[in-house]
Amino acid sequence: xxxxxxxxxxxxxxYKGASKGLLNxxxxxxxxxxxxxxxxxxxxGKTTIIRLVNGLIPHYYSGDLQGDVTVAxxxxxxxxxxxxxxVVGTVFQNPRSQFFSIDTDGEIVFGPENIGLPPEEIKKxxxxxxxxxxxQELLGRSIFGLSGGEKQRIACASVSALLxxxxxxxxxxxxxxxxxxxxxxxxxxxxxxxxxxxxxxxxRLWYVAPLVDRVIYMENGRIAHEWTGEEFRSxxxxxxxxxxxxxxxxxxxxxxxxxDASVSEDAVVIRDMYFSYNEKPHVIRRxxxxxxxxxxxxxNIPELRLPKGKVIAVVGHNGTGKSTFFRGVCGLLKRCTxxxxxxxxxxxxxxxxRLCYMVMQDVNHQLFTDSVENEVLLSMEEEDxxxxxxxxxxxxxxxFKDKHPMALSGGQKQRVAVASAIASGAxxxxxxxxxxxxxYSHMEKVGSxxxxxxxxxxxxxxxxxxxxxxxxxxxxxxKIEDGKVESLTRK
Amino acid sequence: xxxxxxxxxxxxxxxxxxxxxMMSATTPLLWAxxxxxxxxxxxxxxxxxxxxxxxxxxxxxVTALVVNFVVLVNSDGGIVVSLLTGYCGIVVQFMxxxxxxxxxxxxxxxxxxxxxxxxxxxxxxxxISLAVVxxxxxxxxxxxxxxxxxxxxxxxxxxxxNVVKMVEFRMIPLLFSCVNIGDELSAAAVTxxxxxxxxxxxVVDLRLxxxxxxxxxxxxxxxxxFIAVKYIR
Amino acid sequence: MDKSKKLTAKDFITIGxxxxxxxxxxxxxxxxxxxxxxxxxxxxxxxxxxxxxxxMLYYTKIEKFGMLTIMSVLMAIIMFVTGMGYLGAPLIIxxxxxxxxxxxxxxxxxxxxxxxxxxxxxLWVCANYFPILVTADSYRKSLIEGGFSEDYANSLFxxxxxxxxxxxxxxxxxxxIIGAVLGxxxxxxHFEKAGIV
Numbered sequence: 001x002x003x004x005x006x007x008x009x010x011x012x013x014x015y016k017g018a019s020k021g022l023l024n025x026x027x028x029x030x031x032x033x034x035x036x037x038x039x040x041x042x043x044x045g046k047t048t049i050i051r052l053v054n055g056l057i058p059h060y061y062s063g064d065l066q067g068d069v070t071v072a073x074x075x076x077x078x079x080x081x082x083x084x085x086x087v088v089g090t091v092f093q094n095p096r097s098q099f100f101s102i103d104t105d106g107e108i109v110f111g112p113e114n115i116g117l118p119p120e121e122i123k124k125x126x127x128x129x130x131x132x133x134x135x136q137e138l139l140g141r142s143i144f145g146l147s148g149g150e151k152q153r154i155a156c157a158s159v160s161a162l163l164x165x166x167x168x169x170x171x172x173x174x175x176x177x178x179x180x181x182x183x184x185x186x187x188x189x190x191x192x193x194x195x196x197x198x199x200x201x202x203x204r205l206w207y208v209a210p211l212v213d214r215v216i217y218m219e220n221g222r223i224a225h226e227w228t229g230e231e232f233r234s235x236x237x238x239x240x241x242x243x244x245x246x247x248x249x250x251x252x253x254x255x256x257x258x259x260d261a262s263v264s265e266d267a268v269v270i271r272d273m274y275f276s277y278n279e280k281p282h283v284i285r286r287x288x289x290x291x292x293x294x295x296x297x298x299x300n301i302p303e304l305r306l307p308k309g310k311v312i313a314v315v316g317h318n319g320t321g322k323s324t325f326f327r328g329v330c331g332l333l334k335r336c337t338x339x340x341x342x343x344x345x346x347x348x349x350x351x352x353x354r355l356c357y358m359v360m361q362d363v364n365h366q367l368f369t370d371s372v373e374n375e376v377l378l379s380m381e382e383e384d385x386x387x388x389x390x391x392x393x394x395x396x397x398x399x400f401k402d403k404h405p406m407a408l409s410g411g412q413k414q415r416v417a418v419a420s421a422i423a424s425g426a427x428x429x430x431x432x433x434x435x436x437x438x439x440y441s442h443m444e445k446v447g448s449x450x451x452x453x454x455x456x457x458x459x460x461x462x463x464x465x466x467x468x469x470x471x472x473x474x475x476x477x478x479k480i481e482d483g484k485v486e487s488l489t490r491k
Numbered sequence: 492x493x494x495x496x497x498x499x500x501x502x503x504x505x506x507x508x509x510x511x512x513m514m515s516a517t518t519p520l521l522w523a524x525x526x527x528x529x530x531x532x533x534x535x536x537x538x539x540x541x542x543x544x545x546x547x548x549x550x551x552x553v554t555a556l557v558v559n560f561v562v563l564v565n566s567d568g569g570i571v572v573s574l575l576t577g578y579c580g581i582v583v584q585f586m587x588x589x590x591x592x593x594x595x596x597x598x599x600x601x602x603x604x605x606x607x608x609x610x611x612x613x614x615x616x617x618x619i620s621l622a623v624v625x626x627x628x629x630x631x632x633x634x635x636x637x638x639x640x641x642x643x644x645x646x647x648x649x650x651x652x653n654v655v656k657m658v659e660f661r662m663i664p665l666l667f668s669c670v671n672i673g674d675e676l677s678a679a680a681v682t683x684x685x686x687x688x689x690x691x692x693x694v695v696d697l698r699l700x701x702x703x704x705x706x707x708x709x710x711x712x713x714x715x716x717f718i719a720v721k722y723i724r
Numbered sequence: 725m726d727k728s729k730k731l732t733a734k735d736f737i738t739i740g741x742x743x744x745x746x747x748x749x750x751x752x753x754x755x756x757x758x759x760x761x762x763x764x765x766x767x768x769x770x771x772x773x774x775x776x777x778x779x780m781l782y783y784t785k786i787e788k789f790g791m792l793t794i795m796s797v798l799m800a801i802i803m804f805v806t807g808m809g810y811l812g813a814p815l816i817i818x819x820x821x822x823x824x825x826x827x828x829x830x831x832x833x834x835x836x837x838x839x840x841x842x843x844x845x846x847l848w849v850c851a852n853y854f855p856i857l858v859t860a861d862s863y864r865k866s867l868i869e870g871g872f873s874e875d876y877a878n879s880l881f882x883x884x885x886x887x888x889x890x891x892x893x894x895x896x897x898x899x900x901i902i903g904a905v906l907g908x909x910x911x912x913x914h915f916e917k918a919g920i921v
Contacts (some may be wrong), residue, residue, distance in 0.1 A: 084686030106603075404919075406914070672741075
């Protein structure tokens with residue numbers, strides 16, 4: 001058991017076109033059967049290490065590579081990617097973009113077919129993987145109808161079917177809810193049990209922390225700390241916080257105070273918000289949603305009072321109607337009924353678009369222009385450069401004024417989107433999973449941004465799976481279940 | 492009813508249908524052939540449990556057909572009527588190939604498609620590209636929906652009345668997204684062995700059965716009949 | 725890794741993605757053609773202009789021989805399958821091959837050659853008109869019998885006929901050049917500034 005399966009020997013790497021190196025003289029040996037966690041801030045070199053092991057560096061991402069990487073006796077530099085397919089398997093961050101097939105079955109056998117295994121062998125592996133990972137209900141489905149968590153389970157199965165000795169996971173939980181993270185944790189435990197070598201690069205630590213044998217802490221392209229799993233788990237909350245890591249233990253901070261918060265005076269009030277994806281057929285005129293059976297409604301909110309100027313966390317499993325709720329509130333769902341009353345003014349239908357602004361989970365979809373400044377000006381009724389600079393300054397992104405929004409980091413892009421929201425005069429700001437895939441310090445920044453926005457009079461709805469964010473930055477918790485408000489509680 | 496056809500059969504049907512739609516139907520017999528080759532893929536869609544799309548196509552096609560025949564016969568001008576018949580004409584004309592192409596795309600899994608192409612000795616590269624094209628349409632639609640939402644929130648759906656901006660605001664985020672997804676998709680595919688030198692195997696065992704041969708013969712004779720009646724007579 | 729000029733799996737995926745994008749653009753623009761037949765003739769202006777943006781981005785992505793030829797083969801197949809006139813299919817592939825050779829002669833880097841190459845590549849738009857020309861009489865008949873008004877057919881043939889096709893091809897070529905120049909500007913403004921290409 002003590003033989004090294006991965007040997008990274010004095011490796012430095014710099015992406016093509018980048019000025020500074022991402023890895024500086026890193027050496028790391030990993031023993032067969034070990035489960036290793038790579039942690040550290042974004043840009044510290046975690047993903048680069050993963051890419052060194054699966055051969056994407058240097059075969060897919062080119063750059064200046066020094067030093068040697070050996071995986072299961074193969075020199076990575078001289079091994080083609082397709083020869084590594086049966087040796088190293090990788091589960092990537094983004095579930096929506098790692099599928100080649102359009103159906104789940106095809107995706108699971110995609111790898112084995114590529115490496116030309118005999119059909120009987122593939123069928124056997126398919127059956128094994130299906131049983132092991134309990135995929136029955138996911139088989140024979142279209143990829144486009146799956147939730148993020150389900151996609152990630154299929155991605156794990158697809159890699160598993162290649163029976164690689166080394167499993168790599170590159171921030172796999174970024175788009176998952178808590179239940180899906182537990183599924184992922186089970187998958188890792190299973191691989192560990194099968195004696196596979198597992199390397200996980202991750203910001204969210206609680207779901208893998210109990211399983212790891214060794215923890216590598218990366219900082220500025222170097223290995224800064226190394227602990228055994230035991231040592232790491234007993235570091236204590238304070239130390240973890242100092243290291244700018246997310247919590248190691250799951251703290252669901254279920255509000256003990258289950259009494260519904262009554263929001264009386266200053267409130268943003270949502271009334272009669274109904275919507276259904278499956279509209280009943282109509283002959284002459286559409287049926288009113290109030291005639292619908294409750295179970296046919298995907299959004300069913302007779303009245304909801306949101307405390308003004310507060311940060312409200314919106315929780316609930318994926319697929320319980322959070323994003324439908326958000327789109328409904330914003331006025332993006334065509335047939336969604338309802339009004340929002342804010343500051344004594346009633347907003348109906350499309351007028352809601354003027355009151356609300358949603359910062360999307362994939363913020364790339366909402367950046368349109370060629371500079372940060374233009375992006376903000378685009379949102380203003382009348383261009384006002386002075387106010388634009390003010391807004392950018394308050395968000396700490398004034399220095400990027402002339403840069404292309406797409407050239408910025410994820411967190412900075414988010415701020416650009418927030419800046420245009422403020423410029424548009426929106427009072428109700430909605431954030432869809434703003435901290436998924438962020439490291440601790442970036443999450444902290446988002447948290448203080450939310451607070452600041454709330455303090456300046458904005459009402460904030462933020463959908464999130466991060467207990468840390470709720471604990472540190474939210475005032476209320478709104479629980480959505482099956483398109484209905486289950487509870488609104490003060491934290 | 493179990494009615495799974497070989498992808499090659501489906502492709503053959505697509506080819507025949509797209510040939511026939513290029514020619515217009517002039518006699519009741521020709522109309523019958525046209526309608527027959529439209530109804531068969533619809534029935535096959537139902538057999539593959541794609542009920543809702545089958546129903547939608549069926550209603551659209553039948554409506555267009557009825558409007559086309561009834562209104563056209565009693566038509567005496569009027570802009571609305573001519574516009575209406577124009578649209579219905581288009582539907583009647585091209586619907587058969589749309590339905591057949593839809594049937595092919597919706598009921599052919601990626602690995603079935605790849606192994607069918609392999610059996611027809613299509614080069615691997617072309618097959619990969621084609622498979623990606625098929626897989627990517629829904630992705631583009633998904634991305635576009637998000638971008639459209641974002642444009643609505645910004646109130647720039649019409650680009651402030653500027654056509655160039657209208658195109659730019661849609662195209663730029665879409666291209667950024669597609670390039671990103673493409674990079675990640677390629678990375679995920681190559682780490683699972685795509686593009687290797689070994690011959691790709693497949694769990695789908697493609698074999699032309701009686702059903703396939705029957706269907707091909709049926710479509711081939713439809714085409715021959717159509718051409719014979721129309722041009723030789 | 726420029727170790728080989730051969731297309732890799734990644735390149736084939738990129739080709740597929742951009743073909744899908746071009747086709748979606750074609751469908752979106754194509755829808756407007758049913759409003760008035762003159763717009764059908766206007767495809768030679770609209771399509772090269774709009775497609776200029778994705779095409780110019782595409783030129784920066786692969787830079788290997790085959791990228792345009794394969795794309796044109798895919799376009800031809802899609803055209804064929806969707807019943808949009810397979811008479812034009814060989815023409816599409818031919819112009820794609822020419823475009824590929826021109827771009828190759830500039831090493832896929834030369835701005836001028838890329839622009840000319842895109843102009844040839846744009847000619848696939850004209851291949852759509854092919855059935856209108858070759859089978860003019862029967863096509864006209866089929867349009868009218870197919871439910872189009874006589875006006876529509878007349879206007880269509882006024883706009884697209886053997887006399888105007890030469891002009892249409894030239895216009896298409898010119899707008900292929902303009903589309904490339906504008907597309908390149910957009911690519912510089914956005915993608916190069918953002919550091920993507």
